[in-house]
Amino acid sequence: MTWRPPGSSESALHLRHKASEAWRSYKEFPQYALPDPPGFSEGYATFLALLKKNWQLL
Template identity: 45%
Template sequence: MVKQMCWLSSFGSNEHKMLHLRTSPYEAWRPYTAFREYAVPDYPVPGGSKGWATYQKLRLSDWVLVPSDNETMDYKAS
């Protein structure tokens, strides 16, 4: 299982980026909220990044951050 994270805008728009995850290099990126086994509640900070708390948790568990400029949003609803 690969453990990859990426900050992507929803639906390929130019809005605020949100954490996306995948556990296979052949999977589409999915929002972190689709992974209940990994997601943790967001910090109650107005305007804060969606997924920041989850990102911090997963970085400590050897997940790898993939640069978003190398990735396309191949959205998969969950």
């Protein structure tokens, strides 16, 4: 997972399962996406949940 994929100006959580895949918005993964608390960055709740599941931040 990453907050800003290369070439993007969007600062929001992006995910991919394999390094060979393109980065996609976390919203395209309904199985992982969680609602964010008001005032937090897009994807923050999902980011914390995935960290607990041993996902890596790149």
